[in-house]
Amino acid sequence: MTTVTNGIPYRFEIAVRPEEIDFMGHVNNAFYLKWVQKAVLAHWRSIASFDEVNAHLWVALKHEITNHRATFLGDIVCLTVRLKNVQGARAFYEILIQRGQDILAEVKSSWCCIDAQTLRPTRLAREVVERFIQRPHARYNSSAEQASNGRTGLTKTVSSKLRNEDGSELGQ
Structure with missing residues (x-):
């Protein structure tokens, strides 16, 4: 679940x-x-x-x-x-x-x-x-991932691996 x-x-x-x-x-x-x-x-x-x-x-x-x-x-x-x-x-x-x-x-x-x-x-x-x-404090792995993604908005945000502010992967 x-x-x-x-x-x-x-x-x-x-x-x-x-x-x-x-x-x-x-x-x-x-x-x-x-x-x-x-x-x-x-x-x-x-x-x-x-x-x-x-x-x-x-x-x-x-x-x-x-x-x-x-x-x-x-x-x-x-x-x-x-x-x-x-x-x-x-x-x-x-x-x-x-x-x-x-x-x-x-x-x-x-x-x-x-x-x-x-x-x-x-x-x-x-x-x-x-x-x-x-995911309130999520950010992209890198600006390169962000630039290569090509999508906009929420879909763009979640299609890359998301990280917490401390750098750990979300959901871990």
Whole structure:
């Protein structure tokens, strides 16, 4: 099991639409699950490469929702997604749904990674999982590695071996 203690938070905004409102005048809880699915998949696409996105599918296994407040037409809500751990082909997320500072719901969600060709569960490579982890004091091995990498942003940061400030390799 890979525990992700510093999962990079991913923010995903939703504007509440009329079709999401139920007979009681607020968002039907079923839409919270649709929002979670959109947010988790957007998180995956924001970190994975094009080839990784095409090689892996994600299937939701379980959602546990704790509702705190109702959501209404016209609200703009933000889902903050964090990967908490990976165990084999399974990924466990925590999602916070907020309107401004108000917490509307908290969601624990588990997913299974599926190989797009075989449609069987598959583990993500460690280097892919590492991209979900925030490394606050990481730096490149050398400026030569950095220059030769050719990628930008987070993908560039994690594709090289990362080092702590004392020079030791991260994860050691």
